[in-house]
Each structure stands twice: as structure tokens, then as C-alpha cells.
Amino acid sequence: MAFLDSVQELAKQDLKKIVLPESNDPRVQKATEEIIEKGLAKVVLVGNEEELMNSSEYNLNGAEFIDPVSFSKLENYIDELVEIRKKKGLTKEQAKELLMNPLYFGCMLVKQGDADGMVGGAANSTADMLRPALQVIGTAKGVSVVSSAFLMEVPNCEYGANGMFIFADVALNPNPDAEQLAHIAKSSAVTFESLVHEEAVVAMLSFSTRSSANHPDVDKMINATKKAKEIYPELKIDGEMQLDAAIVPAIGNKKAPDSDVAGKANVLVFPDLDAGNIGYKLVQRLAKANAFGPFTQGLAKPVNDLSRGCSADDIVGTVAITALQAQNS
Numbered sequence: 165m166a167f168l169d170s171v172q173e174l175a176k177q178d179l180k181k182i183v184l185p186e187s188n189d190p191r192v193q194k195a196t197e198e199i200i201e202k203g204l205a206k207v208v209l210v211g212n213e214e215e216l217m218n219s220s221e222y223n224l225n226g227a228e229f230i231d232p233v234s235f236s237k238l239e240n241y242i243d244e245l246v247e248i249r250k251k252k253g254l255t256k257e258q259a260k261e262l263l264m265n266p267l268y269f270g271c272m273l274v275k276q277g278d279a280d281g282m283v284g285g286a287a288n289s290t291a292d293m294l295r296p297a298l299q300v301i302g303t304a305k306g307v308s309v310v311s312s313a314f315l316m317e318v319p320n321c322e323y324g325a326n327g328m329f330i331f332a333d334v335a336l337n338p339n340p341d342a343e344q345l346a347h348i349a350k351s352s353a354v355t356f357e358s359l360v361h362e363e364a365v366v367a368m369l370s371f372s373t374r375s376s377a378n379h380p381d382v383d384k385m386i387n388a389t390k391k392a393k394e395i396y397p398e399l400k401i402d403g404e405m406q407l408d409a410a411i412v413p414a415i416g417n418k419k420a421p422d423s424d425v426a427g428k429a430n431v432l433v434f435p436d437l438d439a440g441n442i443g444y445k446l447v448q449r450l451a452k453a454n455a456f457g458p459f460t461q462g463l464a465k466p467v468n469d470l471s472r473g474c475s476a477d478d479i480v481g482t483v484a485i486t487a488l489q490a491q492n493s
Contacts, residue, residue: 167317167328167454171359172484175204180280180487181228183273184479185266186287187211193222195479200226204480205487208279210266232269241272248275248300267292271300274465280490283482285470290335297460297467304351306395307462311348312336313355314444314457315485321451323411324430330356330364331432331447334440335458345388345433350396351461352431358492359485360430367410367429368392368403369439373419375404385435400425407432456485466490 186192187209193216196207206228209216213229232238238260245259245268254262262268267288273279285293294310303310312335321327332352333340340348345368353364368389372382385404392401402425409419409426416427434440448455460468466489468482 167315167359167456168481168484171481171488172202172204174491175484175487176202178491179203179206180490181206181208181278182483182486182490183208183210183270183279183282183284184483185210185270185282185284187216187229187266188219189286190221191286191474191476191479193220193224194476195483196224196227197222198476198480199483202480204484207483208270208273210270230269230273232264232266235269237276237278238263241269241276244276245272245300262296265296268296268300271296271467274467275300280493281466281468281486283468283470283479283486285468286472286474286479289472290469293467293469294336294460297463301464301467303462304354304464307347307351309340309344309347310336310460310462311340311344311351312458313352313461314455315355315359315459316444316447317454317456318447318451319453325356325360325362327453328360328362329430329432330359331434331440331444332461333434333437334444335437336460338437340436342384342387343391345385345435346392346395347462349388349392349401349431349433350399352433353399353401354492355459355461355489356431358489362430363400364431365425365428366392366399366401366431366433367405367425368401368433369407369410370404370435371406372404373406373409376406376419381435388433402426403433405429456481459485459489465493 182205242259311333313332316329318327356364370385389403408415410429413427420426
């Protein structure tokens, strides 16, 4: 777990305030104890301090407790949420009701700068997590789609960044179009650089390299690459490209000799969710790779979604990663 160890060390160097909205979940409470003991982040638990301290079997000392009901800035938050959702006609009464939901309240803490990021999903679905994140925090500047990525750590691997890769999209967008793929490429590059601290080299994957095949699916990746280069000229990106051409130098040099990406890619953007999900699971199982994520990317501030089957250790790791994303946002 070399990657996770390095993330935790970096998180300790600049402590960020991370909201855990599902404060009644024992896994969240256990993770809170460990996060504070290790000094990975400042933890904000949404809920009543006295009730949580008295009911928990874990040591929550050192956490900050914020109860929406008695929060001193609640009226300001209500007004801000009404402003954010004014096009939808949200009333003050509706805004107050939403802010009694820990997920919406946690996102407002992040939006207003009273916290740096949020981690949830242990007790809520991905849809329930993303809805308030999109409605309150919104997408990052210049990005139109929220996506997901896995950080893959492949042991004894000479490819990528010493076996480190970002795979995207792996969990959210079933069949992104060319423009969405361009934004996913940028978000994935940002995720890679914030976590690995090396330059992102992005390959737009296909079953074709440099128009070796003719098919609408190939055209989609060609157009996605063109759009990404137009929107993000600073991005090191190329495509469409087969996987071996993207990561194996000898094959990259043969199939795309004039490319500064071929054979060097460390960010792999898949054409659709089928390919991305299958791809990361193949690498995870057959190469015995560590798969960290999925991380939500493309939001203006970091919010990450957990699996409802997660462990306390999973929460600790995701909080450390979210803290690192916050350091680089």
C-alpha cells in the first residue's frame, strides 16, 4: 500500500477540514477516531455533539460537531442556498428543509469555505450523494460533466508512472459523447496530478490507433481528442489509441511514432462505462493491483462517494485522498 502511505504522509503536512455527514454510522465513528489519532485531517461530524458522544463506543474527542438545527450561520446558509437555486424557484422554507439533510448541509459547509471537502456514501446511495454536490457545489470551472476515476497501483509494473494509472470513467457516465469525454480527460488529468504529483499523460482509448479502423466508436474518440486539445491546449493528450500503443513504448513508437503520449500514458480514458468498469476490474484481479476509488471528479470542490459496503479503513483512506485533493484544489 505504498500509495496510500504516501497520501497519508502528505495529508498530515497540511491538515484539511473534511466533513463526514453520516455521523451516526459506527464505521464513520471508528474512522473518525483513527483519522484524529493519525493526524490525517480535521474531522467535522454533522449532528448533535452530546448525543453522538454519549452513544458512540469510539473516541470522538478532537472532532468538530456541527448541528444544523443550532448552527449559528444557518440563516446565512438558507439565503445562500436560495440564491444558488433561484432559477429553480427554491423558497426559504424549502432551503431550510434541505439543510436539515446532513448531505446538503455538508455540501454547504464546503461551498461556504467552512470545510475543505466531504466524504459520504456509507449509508447513502451514489445518487443521493451526487445530487446535493451538483446542486450546491457545482462543477469546476471549464468542466461540464462530473465523472469518476480509479487510481490503479499495479505492482512490479514498468508502465505508466511506475505502475500508477488513472482509469476513467469507471462508475458514472454509461456512454459519454465526445465533448463529455474531453472534459473527463481534463478532470482525470487533474486527479492524477493531485494524487501522484507527476505530469498527466492522457490517452483516449479505442480498438483503433490512428484510424486503423473505421467505425463511429472510433470517430467518437478522435473527436473527443480534438475537442480536448481545443479546450485544454495545455493538456498532454493523444488518441484514438489502443491500450498497448498507449502504455508500451515499443508499440507506441511503432504505431504512433510522432506522438508524445504513445507508450507513455498514465491516464487512460475509456470510450464508455462498459470498457472502463471491465478494464479496472481486470487489472485489479489479474494483475493484483490496488484499486483506489472511485473518486468523484469535475466538481468545484472535492466530494467523494463511498460504497455502502465500505469498511472504516476505506473511509480513512478516502478522507486522506480527499484531503490531498483539497490541498491541490
